C-alpha cells in the first residue's frame with residue numbers, strides 16, 4: 001500500500017483523508033490541536049454549547065457525497081433540515097423582514113414591508129442562478145491551473161457571457177441598478193461577506209452567492225454545525241484513517257524535488273503523497289520555508305476576520321430566529337472601516353446566530369446561546385484590546401436599541417473569539433476567515449493551486465487555496481485535489 005500524509009484536520013483535511021482512503025491509500029493526519037475540525041469546532045461554557053466558527057450551512061450535498069462515495073447512506077450518519085427562513089433582518093428604523101426560502105413568500109414580504117416590487121426579487125435570484133450555472137462548473141468544480149479546464153465547451157460558453165456575469169461591475173453597482181429600495185441593496189450586498197469581501201469592491205460576479213441560500217437552500221445540521229466535522233471524522237476513522245492530535249508538523253520533507261513525508265516531534269514520517277491543509281501563507285513561512293516561495297500569491301490581500309462574543313443569554317427572545325442580522329445605518333462606512341481603514345465602524349452590522357432556536361439543549365431552559373458576531377478587518381497589528389472594548393459597547397447599544405432590551409443584564413457567560421485568537425487556534429494568516437479576499441476580479445486566479453508546480457507529490461486543500469474559503473468550497477478543494485493524485 002501507498003502512504004498519504006495530511007497536514008491539518010480542517011474540514012478539507014478530513015474530506016481529503018476520506019477521499020484518499022477510498023483511493024486505497026493508508027492515510028495519516030497530523031493535527032496541532034487536540035481536536036479535529038479547525039475552524040469548524042465547538043465550545044461549551046456552563047451548560048451552553050456554541051458552534052465556534054461557521055454557522056451557515058449551504059450545499060449539503062458536498063457532505064453527503066463523501067458518505068455516498070464510501071457506500072453509506074448519508075441520512076443514517078448526518079441529519080440536517082432545510083430552513084424555512086434563511087435570515088431575519090432588522091433595521092434601526094424598526095423595519096424587519098424575514099428572508100423566506102420560498103421565493104414567492106419572500107417577494108411578497110419585501111413588497112408589503114419594504115415597498116420593493118416582488119419582480120426585482122425574482123430577477124435578482126434569476127441573475128444569481130445564471131451566474132451559478134455558468135461559473136460553478138468552471139470555478140468551483142475544476143482546477144483553474146490546468147489547461148483542460150479552459151478548453152472545455154462550458155468555458156467557451158462562459159467567455160461569451162463575461163459582461164452578463166458581472167466581471168466588469170461591482171456587486172454594489174449591480175444591486176443599485178436592480179433594486180429601488182436601499183434596504184434591498186444592503187441585503188443583497190451582504191452576500192459579499194460570505195467570503196469575507198467588500199461589496200463596494202468585489203465584482204458583481206459574487207452575486208452568485210444568493211443562489212446558494214435561496215435557490216438551493218440554507219440548512220441546519222440536526223446536531224449543530226460541529227456535527228459536519230464529527231460525522232466526517234467518524235467516517236474517516238471507519239475507513240481506517242489514523243489521526244494524530246497535538247501533533248504539529250514541523251516541516252514538509254522534500255528530496256530531489258519530491259515531497260517524501262513530514263517531520264513531526266523531530267522525527268520523519270514518510271509517505272508517497274503529502275497533502276497540506278494548513279493555511280498557505282503560514283505554511284510557506286514555516287513548514288515549507290526552505291522551498292521556493294510563490295511571492296505574488298502570498299502577498300494577496302486577505303479576507304476579513306470576525307469578532308465574536310459567545311453569550312449565554314438568560315432570556316428567550318421569540319422574535320429571534322437561527323440567523324439574525326441587525327443592519328448598520330451606513331453600510332458603506334462600515335466596509336470602508338474594515339477594508340480601507342483597518343478599523344471597526346461605530347455602528348457595525350451585528351449578526352446573532354442562535355442554534356438553541358433549533359436545538360433546544362444548546363442552552364439551559366429559558367435561555368439562548370447567542371453567537372454575536374461582527375465583521376472586522378484582518379489582523380494588521382491593530383490595538384485589538386481597545387477596538388474590542390469599544391465594539392462591545394457599540395454592539396450592546398445597537399442590540400438594545402433594536403430589540404428594546406438591556407442585554408448586558410442578560411449575559412450569564414461570555415467568551416470572545418477575535419482575529420488574533422483565530423490565527424492562534426487555526427494558523428490562518430492574519431486571522432482571515434476565508435483566505436484571500438475576492439475584492440479584485442483576478443482573485444480567483446491568484447489563489448494557490450491544488451498542487452505544487454515545483455515539488456512533486458505535494459498537494460493542497462482548504463480555504464486558502466483554490467476554489468476558496470467557506471465549507472462547501474473547502475470540501476470541493478479536497479475533491480479537485482484528490483482527482484489530481486495518481487491511484
Ligand code: FAD
Pocket residue numbers: 007008009010011012013030031032033036037038039040052053054055056057058247248249250277278279287306308422425426427428433434461462463464469470471472474
Ligand atoms: P481550517 O479550519 O483552517 O483548519 C486547518 C487545520 O490545520 C487546523 O485544525 C490547524 O490546527 C491545522 N494545522 C495548521 N498548521 C498545522 C501544522 N503545522 N501541523 C498540524 N496541523 C496544523 N464558512 C461557511 O461555509 N459558513 C459560515 O457561516 C462560516 N462562518 C465562519 C465564521 C468564523 C468565525 C470562521 C472562523 C470561519 C467561518 N467560515 C464559514 C469559514 C470556514 O470555517 C472555513 O473556510 C473552513 O472551515 C476552512 O477549512 P480548512 O479545511 O481550510 O481548515
